[in-house]
Every structure is written in C-alpha cells, then in structure tokens.
Amino acid sequence: MSTDPRELILFQEVSKFYGEVLGINRVSLSIPPGITSLVGPNGSGKSTLMNLMTGLLHPTVGRISVRGTATDDPERLHRLVGYCAQPDTFPPAATGLSFVAGFLEICGLGRRAAQLRAEETIDQLGLSDAAGRKVAAYSKGMRQRIKLARAIAHDPPVLVLDEPLNGLDPMARAEVIALFRRWGAGGRHLIVSSHILHEVDLLSDQVILMNQGYVVAEGDIQGVRGEMTRHPLQIVVRCADPRPLAARLIGADSVTDLQLHADGGGFFARTRDPEGFYRLVQDAVLQEGLILETVMPVDDDVGAVYQYLIGEA
Amino acid sequence: MLSASSTAVIPSPPARLPDPSAIVLDGLSVRLGGRPILHGLTATLRGRAIGLLGPNGAGKSTLIQTLLGFHRPASGTACLLGEDIRHAGPDLRDRIGYMPENEAFIPGMSAVRFVRYMGELSGLPRAVAIERAHATLYYVGLGEARYREVQTFSLGMKQTAKLAQALVHSPQLIFLDEPTNGLDPRARGRMLDLIGEIRDSGSAQVVLSSHLLRDVEQCCDEVLILREGRIAAVCDLAAERRDDRSFLDLDAVGAVDAFAAALGRRGIDIDRQGNRLKLVVPDRFGVRDLYALAAETGAHIQRLSYRHDSLEDIFLRAMDADLDPAGNASDGKVQ
Amino acid sequence: MAVYERRYEPYQGPRRPVGGRAWVISRFAWDDFARSRLFLASLVAGAFVPTLGLLVVYLHHNAQALDVLNLPISELIRIDGSFFYLLLWPQHWLALWMALVVGPGLITRDLTGVALPLYFSRPLSRRSYLFGKAAALMALLSAVTWLPVLLVWLFQASLGGRSWAGDSLDILTSIMVSSLAWILLLTSLSLAISAWVRWTPVARLFILGLVSVPSAFAMAVYGITDRPWGLVFAPMLLVRDLRFSLMEDSLSQIGTAMRGGFPSLSAPWTLAALGLWTALGFLALMSRVKALDVVR
Numbered sequence: 016m017s018t019d020p021r022e023l024i025l026f027q028e029v030s031k032f033y034g035e036v037l038g039i040n041r042v043s044l045s046i047p048p049g050i051t052s053l054v055g056p057n058g059s060g061k062s063t064l065m066n067l068m069t070g071l072l073h074p075t076v077g078r079i080s081v082r083g084t085a086t087d088d089p090e091r092l093h094r095l096v097g098y099c100a101q102p103d104t105f106p107p108a109a110t111g112l113s114f115v116a117g118f119l120e121i122c123g124l125g126r127r128a129a130q131l132r133a134e135e136t137i138d139q140l141g142l143s144d145a146a147g148r149k150v151a152a153y154s155k156g157m158r159q160r161i162k163l164a165r166a167i168a169h170d171p172p173v174l175v176l177d178e179p180l181n182g183l184d185p186m187a188r189a190e191v192i193a194l195f196r197r198w199g200a201g202g203r204h205l206i207v208s209s210h211i212l213h214e215v216d217l218l219s220d221q222v223i224l225m226n227q228g229y230v231v232a233e234g235d236i237q238g239v240r241g242e243m244t245r246h247p248l249q250i251v252v253r254c255a256d257p258r259p260l261a262a263r264l265i266g267a268d269s270v271t272d273l274q275l276h277a278d279g280g281g282f283f284a285r286t287r288d289p290e291g292f293y294r295l296v297q298d299a300v301l302q303e304g305l306i307l308e309t310v311m312p313v314d315d316d317v318g319a320v321y322q323y324l325i326g327e328a
Numbered sequence: 329m330l331s332a333s334s335t336a337v338i339p340s341p342p343a344r345l346p347d348p349s350a351i352v353l354d355g356l357s358v359r360l361g362g363r364p365i366l367h368g369l370t371a372t373l374r375g376r377a378i379g380l381l382g383p384n385g386a387g388k389s390t391l392i393q394t395l396l397g398f399h400r401p402a403s404g405t406a407c408l409l410g411e412d413i414r415h416a417g418p419d420l421r422d423r424i425g426y427m428p429e430n431e432a433f434i435p436g437m438s439a440v441r442f443v444r445y446m447g448e449l450s451g452l453p454r455a456v457a458i459e460r461a462h463a464t465l466y467y468v469g470l471g472e473a474r475y476r477e478v479q480t481f482s483l484g485m486k487q488t489a490k491l492a493q494a495l496v497h498s499p500q501l502i503f504l505d506e507p508t509n510g511l512d513p514r515a516r517g518r519m520l521d522l523i524g525e526i527r528d529s530g531s532a533q534v535v536l537s538s539h540l541l542r543d544v545e546q547c548c549d550e551v552l553i554l555r556e557g558r559i560a561a562v563c564d565l566a567a568e569r570r571d572d573r574s575f576l577d578l579d580a581v582g583a584v585d586a587f588a589a590a591l592g593r594r595g596i597d598i599d600r601q602g603n604r605l606k607l608v609v610p611d612r613f614g615v616r617d618l619y620a621l622a623a624e625t626g627a628h629i630q631r632l633s634y635r636h637d638s639l640e641d642i643f644l645r646a647m648d649a650d651l652d653p654a655g656n657a658s659d660g661k662v663q
Numbered sequence: 664m665a666v667y668e669r670r671y672e673p674y675q676g677p678r679r680p681v682g683g684r685a686w687v688i689s690r691f692a693w694d695d696f697a698r699s700r701l702f703l704a705s706l707v708a709g710a711f712v713p714t715l716g717l718l719v720v721y722l723h724h725n726a727q728a729l730d731v732l733n734l735p736i737s738e739l740i741r742i743d744g745s746f747f748y749l750l751l752w753p754q755h756w757l758a759l760w761m762a763l764v765v766g767p768g769l770i771t772r773d774l775t776g777v778a779l780p781l782y783f784s785r786p787l788s789r790r791s792y793l794f795g796k797a798a799a800l801m802a803l804l805s806a807v808t809w810l811p812v813l814l815v816w817l818f819q820a821s822l823g824g825r826s827w828a829g830d831s832l833d834i835l836t837s838i839m840v841s842s843l844a845w846i847l848l849l850t851s852l853s854l855a856i857s858a859w860v861r862w863t864p865v866a867r868l869f870i871l872g873l874v875s876v877p878s879a880f881a882m883a884v885y886g887i888t889d890r891p892w893g894l895v896f897a898p899m900l901l902v903r904d905l906r907f908s909l910m911e912d913s914l915s916q917i918g919t920a921m922r923g924g925f926p927s928l929s930a931p932w933t934l935a936a937l938g939l940w941t942a943l944g945f946l947a948l949m950s951r952v953k954a955l956d957v958v959r
Contacts, residue, residue: 056512057482156384181510184383184539185643210512213542293630300619307615309633321513396784398954418681418786426784433776436695436768448687449785451678460674467669479776493781498674522671531673 021083023047024068024173024204029077031063037228038063042077044223044233046206050199052215053208054321055225061208062101064225065175068206069098081173082204093122097166101177103158105150111137111161112146115168122169136168137161141190155182163191173204180209192218212318222317226325240315246323247271248289252296253281253309260299267291281309348410350374351395351501351535355404358387358394365390366557368404373562375550377527380537381643382554388537389429391554392503396426409500422451425499425532427490429506433478439465440474443492450497457496464496465489468522484515491522502526503535508543516543523547545639553646561646565639575635576607578618583626590625606635681786688787688795689802696765696803705764706807709757713811716750717818724822742819742827744913747834748921750812751906755845758804759874759899765803766853767866769796770952775861783954793854793945793952800850809842830913837909844937845902849874851944852898858951874899881926891926895936900925905933 024046031038039060053061066072067079070086070093079086084095105114112133119129137146140160145153150161159182166174180188195218199205209215215222216236224232224239232239240248247269254260257275261282264270269288276282286292289312299305313319351373358366366387380388393399395406397413406413411420434442444461452460465474468488473481478489487507494502504523508516524547527534538544544551545565553561580587584603591598591605596613599606609618615632622629696702723742740746773779782792816835820828853870860866877896884893894900907914907922908930914922928936 054513056514057484154384182384182539184386185381185541185640186383186647188539189644210510210516211540211542212513289630290628293628297619297623297629300616301623304616307619307632311631311633318513325514393955396954398780398783418788419678421784421786422678422681424784426780428777428780428784430777432778432781434778435772435776445687445691446781446785448679448691449684449782449787451681451684451786452674453677453679456674456676463672467671495671498672526671529671529673531671 020080024082024206025078025080026067027078029067029074029079031067031072032075038072039067039225039230040228042230044230046204046223047221048199048202048204049220050195050205050207050218052219052222052317053206053225054210054212054215054222054317055231056325058227059225060228061225062177063228064223065098065177065206065208068173069096069175071098094169095171096173096175097169097171099162099166099174099176099179101181103162105158107151109150110147111142111150111153111157111164114150114161115165118165119168124169132168133164136164139167140164140194156184156187159183160187160191163194167198172202173206174198175206177208178210179207180211180214188214212316212321215317222320224321224324231324232320236317236320237315239320243320243323244287246314247285247287248312249283249285249314250289250292250312251281251283251309252307255280255306255308257281259303260296260305263299264292264295267295283313349533350407351378351533352407353404354406356391356394356406357402357404358390358399359402360390360399364402364557366394369554369559370404371552371559371562373550373552375533375548375564375566376530377523377534377536377548377550379544379548379551379565379639380535380554381541381544381551381639382560383647385556386554387557388554389505390557392426392505392535392537396424396503397421419451422497423500425494425497425502427494427502427504427507429509429537431486432490433486435479436477438475439470439478439481439489439492442478442489443496446493447496450499452497460496460498461492464492468492468495469518484511484519487511487515487519491519495526499532501533501535503537505537506539507536508538508540520546541639541643551639551642553643555647560649561642563642568642576609576618577631577633577635578605578607578629579603579631580605580622580627580629582622582628586625587622587627590621594621684785684787685791685795685798688792689799692769692796692799693802695768696799699764701764702761705757705761709754709761709807710811712750712753713815716746716812716815719746720815720819720822741915742823743831743915743918744834744837744910745915745918745921747812747816747838747910748906748914748918750815751808751838751841752903754808754812755842755902755906758808758842758845758849759871761804761807762800762849762853763867763870766800766849766870767857767860767863769800770854770857770948771861771863771866774858774951779952780954789949789952793948796854797850800853801846804846804849805842808846809838812838812842833910834913837906840909840934841902841906844905844934847941848898848902848937848944851941851948855944855947855951858948885926891928894926894928894933895939898937898940901928901933901937904928905930905937908933 024044026042026044029042030040042064053064055061063072067074067086068081070089073087081092081095084091086092109117115137116129116133119132120126124132134146137143140163142157142160142164145157150158153161159179163176163179166176180191183191192214195205195207199220207218221233221235222239223230252260257280261273261275264284265273269286269291271285271287273282273284284292293310296307296310300307353369353371356366356369357364369391380391382388390399394401395408395413401414409420409423437445440461443464444457447457447460448454462474465471468491470485470488470492473485478486481489491507494504507523508519511519520543523534523536526532527547534547536544536547549564549566551563551565552559580603588598588600588605591607594613596610597608619629719740720742773782783789816838852873856866856869860869878900881893881897881900885891894904904925904927908927
C-alpha cells in the first residue's frame, strides 16, 4: 500500500469541538484511494469528519491533509475536493444546468466551457432530459443526482458524499453505485456516508465505523472482521441429519459454541478457524454423503461488525 | 377454445366482491392537477405485509393517499377492509393507520400528548387513549422520551413517534410510507422489527412503501411493483421463497479458475465475480458432485447456499417488462 | 408468576362516535390555551370590568349600601345603553387581545409540523377540523365578551323588574349581536392568518393590522367624501357602530357623546359587511387547510 501522502487523506490526532459538544475526538486516519464508506449512528461524527476533509470546518486540534494539501489552503483544496452535502439547498430559480454550470464558473471556467462541462456531467448522471427544468421541481432522487453532478463536475480527485443514495429508488441506486465504482476504480478517493449497511458491503473498498465521535474501526471489512477475535465467526449450516457433523465439529478446538436449530435441520456454530471448519464440512459431504443445503457465515459483513462494535441497544 | 391441457393463463375476473382480508384495486385511476398519475390499477392483494415498490414518481405515495381518501379516483375504485373507498363512511378510517413519508408532528406537544390526541381523534375514549398512548410509546421503544416534545427528538425517534400515532388506535390496516428513510442502522433495524411484529401479531395488515428492497424483502410476503402509474408486477414473495431451488451461490478458494473451467465443461452456467460463483445447477448435479469436482480441481468450497430470486431480480425484471396499455403487466405476474 | 413481554396489543373496545370528533380538537386546543400564562392573566383581566358592572348594579338597587357609602350613584350612573356600552367596549378590545394571544398558534402548529395528513387520515373532514378549532376560539371569546355582559344584564333585569327588561331588549340585542359578529370575525380572521402566516409575531401584527388599519382609511374616506361607505373596509369601526346602532334608543346623552361624529351605516349593511369579511376569512382558511399540497 502506498504511503505517499500525495495519494492519501491523512488525519493526525484530529479533534473538533463545538463549544463543549464533541464532533470527533483524536482521530487519526490514513485513507487510501478507492471507495471508503463512513458508517455510524446519527450524531457519531460522520458529517464532522466530512466537513473537515472539505475544509468547511477547521479542526480544534490536529492536522489534516488531503492528497498532500493542507485543509487550510481553501483554493487548492477546492480544486481537489468535490462535495455533496446532505441537506437540499438550491437557489430558488436555478435549473439543473445553471446550478452545475454556475458552480463551474465559480471554479474559474469560462461561461461556454462551464456550460459544456455541465451538460456532459449531467448527461453522465442521466439527467439530460431535466437539465433545463427548475431544480425546485425535481423529485428527491433527481435532486440527489444533480448534487452529485455538481460535486463531480470539476473533475476533482476527491469526492466527499454525505448520504448520496438517500431518497434514490432501487434503479437509481444501482446506477449510482455503478457510477461510484467507476469513479473509485479510476484512482479517486470517494468518501461516502451511508446507513444502508448491505449497500456498504457491496460498494466499499474500506469502511470507517464511527461512534460518538470516535473511530471504532477502519479498514477493509474482512480485515476488520478478522481482528475481532472476541467474536468468533458464526456460520450457519443447513443439512439433513446434522447431529453427527455437529458432534464432530464440537470436538474441534476452534469451534467455541454450537447451537442446533429447533427444526432439527441445521445448526449455528462459532469458530476461530473458518478454513478448518469448511474442510470438515467438505469431508462430511464427500466421505459421509452429508446432504448439505447451506453453509455460510452470517456475521462477516458490515452489518454484523456494526452490531458488535456499536451495538443494538 | 380451452382444452384441459391448455397452458394458456386464464385471467381471473377482477374481484368485485369485497374480500375483507384483501386490498382490492379495481381499475383505479387517479389524476392530480389534470395529470394522470395512476392508470387503471387492478389487483387483489392478500398479503399480511404488502410491499409497495417502484421508481420515484411511479405513483406509490399517490396510491396510498388515494386509498386514504386524500384524492378521489378519476375512475375505478378500491376496496379496503371490504369497503369501497368511494362510498365508505368516515369510520372506515378509524380502522386505518397512516405513517406519512414526511415529518409529521405537532410542535409544542409532548410525545404522549400527541399520540393520545391522535388516538382520541380515531375514536378512543379519553381514558383508553391515555392508556394506549403510553402503552404504544412503550411498545415502540419511546418510553423514556414520552414526556419530551416531539420536535426535540432525533430523526429516528420522530419516525418512531410517527409510527406510534399510526398504531395507537389499533387499526386493521396500516400504511407506512418510507418508514426507514434516513434512519441509522440501529433505528432502521428496530423499525423493521416492529413492523415484523405487527405483521405477525395478525391483528393488522401492513402496506409498506420503500426504496430499500431489503426492507421489503425482510418484512413483506407480497409486493406490488408500480411503474409509471401502472402495475409492473404483483408477486407473492412467500411463494417465491418456497419455489426455485436451482440457483446456487458459492465461494471457493484455491484453484478457483480450474474449478470454474471444470464446471463450464460440464455445461453448468456460471456467473463469476472473484471467488464468488453463481450457478444454475441441473437436477442431476448435486451438492456432493460440486464438492467432489472442487476437490478434484484443487478448490475448496467455503460458502454455499441456494438462492431464491432476490427481490432485486424481480424488481429489475418488472422494470424491463412491457406494460400493456390497460395498465397492468401482461398477465399481472412476473414469470 | 408471569412474564409480560413487550408486544403489540390490539384494542377491541368501544369507540366514540365519529360525529363528536371535532370536540376533541376543541378540547385539546383549550388545554393548549390554558398552558399559556398570558392567556390566564388575560382571562382574569377579562373578569374585571363585568365584576365592576355587577357591583354598580348591586349598589344601584341597594339604597342602604349607598347610604352607608354616602354616594349618590343612582344619579351619577344610570343603568342604560350607555352603561352597557361601557361594559361591552373594553370586553371587545379584550377579545381582540385574546385572539392575538391564542389565535396565531391554532393552525400554524399543525402546518409547521405537517400534521394535517395525520388529522385527515382519520375520520375528520376539513370542515369538522376547522369547526373544532373555531369552536375552541369562539368559546373563549364568548367567555370574555357576551357571557359576562349578559350576566350583568340579567342581574339588572332581575333587580330592575319586568318593565326595565322589557324596555331594554335592544340592549340585549346589541350585546349579543355585536359580540357574536365580532367573535365570528376575529375567529375567521385569526384562523385564516394562522393558516397563512407561520411566524407568530408577524401573524399577530397581521391580525391587528387587518382589523385596525382600514379604520384610518374609512375615516379618511369619510373626511373627504362625507360618505360612510369606507366603513365597509374597517371591521373594527363596523362593530363599534353596530354596538351603538342596535341600541340607539337606549343611549343617554353620554352614549351619544361617546358615539361622536363617526360615520355610520344601517345595521343590516353593517352586518352584511361583517359577514363578507368573515366569509372571506373562512375562504382563505379553507384554501390552506388540506391534507396535502399537490405539487405542480
């Protein structure tokens, strides 16, 4: 993995307080390019973290650099970062096109160039038909997309997107996720906050889990899951006549607990050695003719990690 | 010309007899501000929890609002709880609960007062309303916050208070418009659990509109998919879940390439993404054969599960299907 | 022993009839009024003048008490139209004040909270919703206007005998008709403004402005043209005029003096103009109170 600060977003011992209210506390991060999802309850500091990256807020303590640029250098940062905020605020008379083009003109493009570039971006987001209409008359999903268009229009290498999928219908979600993938694959930074954990699974190269202003986990999700040794991996097995296999598994050191299903058609098991576990299942299938229906981990995703680290209550 | 062996689908006549356990749409058309929004919807929905899906602007909210009596049908009608919405007395709405999509509360009112007020407006006697307001808030998990004003609540709590007011009068039919919108994972999980419990209590039928297919998949046993104001599909999820065992998802490690190639040589359709394979397994080929083939080629199967058609597949197919001008997917069902 | 799990409990008991639901709205509105200290203080203040009136009537009919106090009250103050005008006039101002205190919040809150869909998804029509809100305000305004003054009239009638009552029916008419017209007008305007103006202080200014500012206009019209028609635009002057004109015959010199040289319309015209204002208010109200705003 690269350690060149020009390819990373770096937080060094960053804290942000609003008076006595904590935004984030002593956060150190080194975010590589690709899609990074920010996950956590409301009020956990996700938006603060995003606003700090975009330079809209300044840290109370600590230093942040975005691809080698300090966040107190607004002009360079502006060229570097595209931001899609969560609240919908639009100038009342703006059309989709003028909303994006106007922003590009602020970025220093000429009128003509801004217009062309805006059209191109809007087309990329599938809004060409509505470009001339007023943003005020857009549906929630269209507003979300026009905000994305504005964020990406000046082609910044870093995109900070606060709940960009909120309000999008299933089709639009799939399209936008595909778009994010393309953007992320091109070496960009995409920082995306989301509450929809199964989409985070689908989308992200790495996740940052936040709770009450602290980063509670960060990294690629399998790695994070592997670190959580207090919670051995839970695997569900569904098969005919599960008891012999269950007995064999419970004999293995790595299996910490096992619970038969009430219907007698399978069991849950927790293991510290998934590889070994799968091998035993394989042996049972091949050597003893086990009629297997399902074998799969149930807590190896962001949802499970979230539940273990941030909790249900 | 129908013989006993004919495979033609015989369209069942639109249900005119009101079935109290179902939502019956009978040629329902709605125009708003002169624009047609819903085009002759016809369907009979019997699920305990019915998912309402569709792209933005497909007419989901309009449908709910029409069923609630906020819009008059331009033509056609619908029956709720066995009553025709055009002729139903006002007391039909005593038996209906509604949780709107947007924020809805009364500033300056504590949660318990708000819920009690709504309960009394739905016909609960005064003493009962107080009792049920407390019970409902306790049930949805707002017990500790019940004396606080709703506008001081977090988004998740506001949504929950909105749910409480839709439940307080014990309706038999509950419309939930995007109940998980904007909720964080914990609040969303709790909301979905609550909806599931209400559904399982058997005392109320739930209609859930959502953009999140997962939510619908988790809560609902039937879905109605709208597209451009027409029915793109009606689908019994419970039946879908029971059927269809021909798809397998598996993760393999080791010589996955060789394994995939070997599967291909045996004429098995595979869709591969990294280590994950999706297969259409022929009947003659069992799980054991898969493991054997993997062992032969030097791969190890880790995860393995049958996959029923996910709601996403159903949804995407419904979006591609042709709509006939009468407003319904060709035979009302996605095949 | 038992374990009670938290679970969803349906209710199968009886329900109130649909017809009475509007009263629920009134009752909750009243409860909300009662939480405001300003409201309670105003209500107490509203009892002051009528109590004074009762006292005067009492003294009037108790010569002994007068002797003790050594006051020739019966000569100073006569219980006639002018006397009742003096009672009615501050109460009408108080009603305006009350409408300013409680009126703006009545519908604004339901609109800012977007609660109307919650109401209308229940067995409530727009009319019953408005009726419930209006009834709460009208009950309140009644409590400070005609109710206490009527009480004084009845007290006087019981003490002054049948002949006084018979001669003073026009006073009764003036009390009731002018108060009801004023109450209806205030209710309709303050509800309408409550529905259109979200910000309470601004809403208050609006109500105040609507009822008072046109008065100046009316007087200007009168000054220039010597015609009373400008009055049509000045509801506050209309009600003032109504109070006088309905009991013209029972006014003493003081009353006539108080009436002064203001322009005057006949009672039917005045009532018609007030009715128009009230109707306009309710129309403005209806256009705003809907389950949903249909976009586009």
